Amino acid sequence: MPRGKLLGGSSAINGLVWVRGQTLDYDTWAQMGARGWSWQDVAPLFTRIENYEKGGANGRGTAGPLGVSEVPDQNPLYDALFKAAVAAGYKLNPDYNSEDQEGVVKTQASISRGRRMSVAHCYLRPAMSRPNLTVVTEAPTRRLLLEGKRCVGVVYERWGREFEARAGREVILSAGAVATPQLLELSGIGSPDILKRHGIEVRHALPAVGENFRDHINARIAWRVQDKRLSYNHMARGLGAVGQALKYVTTGGGFFSLPSAPMLAFLKTRPELATPDVQMHIVPYAIKDPKTRRLQEFPSMAVACYQLRPESLGSIHIRSPNPDDHPAIRFNFLADAIDQRTMVDGFRMMRRIVEAKPMDALRGEEYSPGRSVASDDEILTFIRGNAHTAYHPIGTCRMGPAGPKTVVDEKLKVHGLEGLRIADASIFPTMPSGNTNAPCIMVGEKAADLIRAAA
């Protein structure tokens, strides 16, 4: 589970795909008791974030700090894939970040003039000279400081020594869905059973800390491409990479300016569904080895698919009282029968698109997993053995009314404690339908409003 351990967090290393999610996602949060988080409430926050190059229709922002652009790259492979998707019965969509997400699309990316729009670049750097801001780097937080039921600061480490930072008003914890529950548990906030098992004094019992963990599991199919000029594999190595690096430096364009996928699809696996339940990432290259991220040696392309709103729940908990030990991440992918069904159906839909007639002249053999993987059981076994995280961990400090399944209230305050809020992907009650960066930044905007309103 890679995470961005730098200013800007994972937004500084991510794949730059910009997806707000579906209106239903946020209405569901509100229905689950998170008042103030319905689509009507959060849509203006998304608008406030964005500076979208294609203008302000559909509530899209044009004056925000974070530039969003549609992938400018052109490739006959994309044209054929769009035609193939239509031939397979799917629709196109000019703006999947409008209230209608469904369709096959060119990706909108958190990229402006070829530059990554991380939250460090868009929010932190412009505020860096403010007199009331101090940024300390190379300083991992070890635990929160509690006085009774009030959080009064944090303990962090620097140069091998521990320091304290005391809070004037409150502490806002934004360490992400992996490290936030870890820090709470290290501070004695969590399930008493788990804390006692590791010899940590229970300062505040909250059994939901580290539970409700969800992620997207990404299953990929790869094909050979008949015309080698259309596949980008050669652009990531040797002279190809040098040429692309030069192109990026001189024009801001080329392979190195692309998001992780230039085309996406948001589709329904069953016609009776109200909204799409799978997302595909369509790329004109293919990875040879997921561990090294090296690209395939022969011309190829890939389509990856995940279920947008998985039911299966995992957990993230500490393995020891030592803050340097990574927590145990239990994905529990595909535990739920709905998730299994949806992934198998999504897998078949990827094939349906790439095997449609408009791709005949460009498509070569499917070499991974290959056509011999055909039955539901074979496909599911392949997914279980080969699919992996899409890097979207969420939910481990779930927001909602006080109870055994929640950690923060709708104002992001930790239940039962004073002076502590959480603002990151850990508070999502359910998975937003898409990549998770835009919803995380929306949480940041909402947190800013809540903090200002209380000041």
Ligand SMILES: Cc1cc2nc3c(=O)[nH]c(=O)nc-3n(C[C@H](O)[C@H](O)[C@H](O)COP(=O)(O)OP(=O)(O)OC[C@H]3O[C@@H](n4cnc5c(N)ncnc54)[C@H](O)[C@@H]3O)c2cc1C
């Ligand atoms: C490889 C990768 C690709 C991705 N691709 C996409 C994509 O294309 N589109 C998309 O929308 N989303 C993508 N995501 C997901 C998205 O970037 C994240 O969901 C989002 O950035 C998470 O935000 P966050 O604030 O919850 O946590 P993070 O961004 O992870 O921020 C946590 C911060 O806390 C800091 N921190 C953690 N522990 C401590 C500690 N003990 N002391 C001090 N600081 C600490 C970290 O250094 C980091 O700065 C991707 C993620 C990854 C890793």
